[in-house]
Amino acid sequence: MRRTRVTTTFIPITAVVLLAGGCLNDGGSAQAGGAGNGNTGKTVEIMTGMTGDLLNAVKVSLEPYAKEQGITIKWSPSDNFSQLIVTRVQGNNLPDIALFPQPGIMKDLAAKGRLAPLDDVLDMPALKNSMANGTLDAGSQDGKLYGLMVSMNVKSLVFYPKQAFESAGYTAPKSIPELLALSDKIRSEGKTPWCLGIESGPATGWPATDWLEELVLKYGGTTQYDDWTQHKIKFDSPLVRQAAGTFEKIAFTDGNVVGGRKSIASNNFGTAGNPMFRNPPGCFMYKMGNFVAAKGGFPDDVLADIDNRVGVFGFPPATAGGDNPVEGGGDLAGLFSKDNEAAKKILQYMSTKDFGAAGAKGGVWMSPHKDFDVSNYPTKTVRDIAQIAYTSTALAFDGSDAMPGAVGSGTFWKGMTSWISGQQNLGQSLKAIDDSWPSN
Template sequence: MRGRTALLTCLALSAMGLSACGGGGDSKGDSKTVTIWSSIDQPVQDGLKKSLVAKLTADGSDIKINWQKVENINQLIITKIQAGDAPDIALVPQPGVVQQMNKLGAIKPLDDTLDMTALKASMVPGSLDAGTVDNKLLGLLVSANVKGLVFYPKKAFEAAGYQAPTDIAGLEKLTEQIKSDGETPWCMGIESDTATGWPATDWFETLIMKYHGVDAYNKWVKHDLPFDSDEVKQAADEFSKLLFTKGNTLGGQKAIASTNFGTAGTPMFDAKGPKCWLYNQGSFITGFFPKAVTKDLDANVGVFGFPAVTAGGDNPVEGGGDMLTMLNDSDNVKTVVKAMATTDIGNDAAAGSSFISPHKDFDVSHYPNALTKQVAQVAYDSTAFLFDGSDQMPAEVGTGSFWKEMTAWISGQQDIDKALKNIDSSWPSS
């Protein structure tokens, strides 16, 4: 979610021993020390730092790494840039923040520092686009997450003879097959406290990119394609067909808005047998599954990527992650940036965290289990990796009206036409 007040940011920094509203680190003046800020999960940060330090040491470098985990980097980095006190490198999770940093003149292009030919060959298709502004690479994806993943109770799924579909028509058939067997196909919940509604936005983003491809998706994200368009309405139709049809979703349509996204998938693993069988979510959701399930993910959980419209056809995937931005282009900082752009920088992070490498040539043997390998492979096999659309939209829409109007529609308070028109009306004029 986007931001807290500057006061809370300062208090959070004070609690971590950083200069609350002043310096980003005492080592800033030491040319041999490179300061990095991020808000990524601690195990991911620790793994990346371990690999980075090992690389620098192996190369005979005497560069020291001061890597600090900070709260809400999206807001903090802008505040610090405006105060003239930014770190050397910042890992930010939203393309919009990269663009803000660029408008402030604080960010350095990576094109001249990195081997772009090698990078393009290594990275998942499309993953460089989110950090590219005016044909310059300003943000490099280092740690990724994958969305549009359909999880299922592996043992029961296989015992029932179900197969992962290869196209959307096959997903519809699987839904009907499960229901004809007397079961409830879908788990679904969009409740998330003040962020209620966001899981529905992920569904729309996935459906729009699957049906209409990269260009239409990017136009929609920029509002060059309005919400009240045939393309978005088609996504709404498929969403309602899969989830609103009687008997398709646990608790029915009305239960979706009041069911918490974190526990919505739990009924798949009920001791008496699955109460629902399919749950479309992001790669992080396994952390919300019951402990008895997560003790052996490979045995208990299956996954497939939300399928393409046509088997073997265009198949973009939604995701996100943390992008490296360079705010100081000294030689030492460039050395660190080059090291962090390598495929094997994630070797240590992958082994003990939720880390997914955005490099399609990453050695998947470093992932801790088969399920993580499958999740990564969904991204590696995609035709394009597209960043979460709502995270790229203005806050008034992406974390405002889009959430609100989806919730109102799903809960039956208004029809989809009204919801989509309301979102269009909320888009800021500038």
């Protein structure tokens, strides 16, 4: 994940409220007025929630092409993207292209006719052969593509202290039972298998939701996972209880986690993995998104020698050789007018497998194209992370981001924290989350 979870979950709540409140009830078509509609000029406004190094990676990849085409890019980054895009659509003040950090609002706008379908704009057969499994589905609505993924992040990752892990003879598990067996083996040797922390200020609990989402996805596959995020499958269900049971074996077993169960809720997620890099390691596995392998994640001295100090494997499937989806996300490019020739050129270029070669060298941007030249990534660690996504059976977007805000960044966070800290038992937490689900 490129951003901290605080910025990618609080913001959509307001946007969802605005959408539900009828801000887009004009039913406008993709050609209805606005800055982005019918624009045949050479300036293209791109609105995005990207900031910092990630935005710079996209800029250095796109701007040389735009200049060649005589197109000027007007960048409109915003930390409050999800609310602002809804406000701008409401006022018919549209950008030419928007890069949506989650599919929910994009699909709402597509359903209301405010985004142009991309099926006739892009080379769909080429994309179907090139894009990682599930990435086109993430941007599709009613059988048409409205959001092209142009940046990918991966969350189904387990990091480990490379030299110590390999010297001990440990190998990446190929199934969840093998992962549990590895945990038992490490503990039986007097070592601590896992680093784990879910503290994140007012967003405390989100790393725990990632754990549960991961296990629901592995046990249930993408269909049941999607049903769960829509509450067609309840939290208090056999599938979710199975996932929670596996998490409990990992997190609650004495000796399995640095500091024990009592420390998890107060241990900050950003530094929770650092004991891996002690000598000897304080733990041997740490589940987190790919953002920790870039600036601002692991300690600087570790990042400076990451290929020697850090190993990574994909969170394993339920059974060896079985269906193996990964949880992740990315930015989806949407077009506000099919008549905007300059914007179409930009999107067509961003859809190619070679887009991002320059930006990838910084290590914070990842291509959703499985045939992207991975030699563009700066380290073996980043290349390994990319291959985990490229070889998966599907990429599923973060589940709590797809849930209503009151649940996904509310009762789900709180329920997991209450259960882990022992304030509630599992049944009480699951019931509280189910009861909080909006009735419509």
